[in-house]
Amino acid sequence: MASLSVLVVEDNPADVDLLLECLQPNDSTFSLHVVGDGFAALAYLRAHGTLQPHVVILDLNLPGLSGYEVLSQIKADERLRHIPVVVLTHSDAQDDILRTHELGANCYITKPGTLQGFRDAVKKMEQFWFELVRVPIAKLPPA
Numbered sequence: 001m002a003s004l005s006v007l008v009v010e011d012n013p014a015d016v017d018l019l020l021e022c023l024q025p026n027d028s029t030f031s032l033h034v035v036g037d038g039f040a041a042l043a044y045l046r047a048h049g050t051l052q053p054h055v056v057i058l059d060l061n062l063p064g065l066s067g068y069e070v071l072s073q074i075k076a077d078e079r080l081r082h083i084p085v086v087v088l089t090h091s092d093a094q095d096d097i098l099r100t101h102e103l104g105a106n107c108y109i110t111k112p113g114t115l116q117g118f119r120d121a122v123k124k125m126e127q128f129w130f131e132l133v134r135v136p137i138a139k140l141p142p143a
Contacts (some may be wrong), residue, residue, distance in 0.1 A: 007043040007053040009070065010088075013061050015111070019057070019088075024120035038065025042073055043047055045080055050057045052083055055129050058105075060089040060096065068103060075104035084133075086125060 006023070010016050016034055023032060033053065035041050042065070045052065047051065060067035067087065074080045084106040089096070092110040100108055109125060112118050 004031075004055070005051075005053040006032050007041065007044060007056045008032060009036075009038070009056065009058045009062065009067070010034065011036045011059065015059070018118055019122060022119050023126060036063070038062045038067065038070040041065075041070050043082075045074065046077075052080065054083070056083055056085045057088050057125075058085055060087060060091060061136070068099060071100060071103045071105055078133070084129070086129065088125070 008016065008019055009021065016036075020032065020034070028064070033044065035044055041056070041062075045056075058067050058070060062070070065073075069083055070119065071087070074083060074085060079106070085104070086107040086109065087100045087105045088109045088111060090111045097108050107125075107129075109121060112121050
């Protein structure tokens with residue numbers, strides 16, 4: 001299996017630690033990069049030119065640019081729009097779910113309130129996005 005790259009956009013250190021613990025690769029099938037705000041996420045995506053992450057895990061409540069703004073800019077950018085974006089956030093509001101899907105999110109997951117629930121949700125997300133679904137591996141020419 002080719003190595004998959006994941007960009008995690010999350011500002012809450014406790015949630016980052018949980019994600020890293022749950023997604024800690026046992027082998028080299030995927031790599032993780034974490035940024036703590038929307039500006040850093042877009043800078044990372046734009047700086048990596050042809051070597052984009054295969055999946056972005058995005059929180060909505062971020063300092064600087066919100067997750068909505070990050071999602072909107074990813075999906076508006078021809079060089080980035082192919083990257084699947086998984087929204088992983090505490091909100092279960094229908095307005096948030098609808099808005100993110102209208103902006104082009106590929107998936108919306110509400111963070112569970114318990115540690116075990118969080119682990120279970122991340123494990124299911126990992127199985128779906130990294131084992132079941134084929135994600136695009138695009139190597140576009142530099143802009």
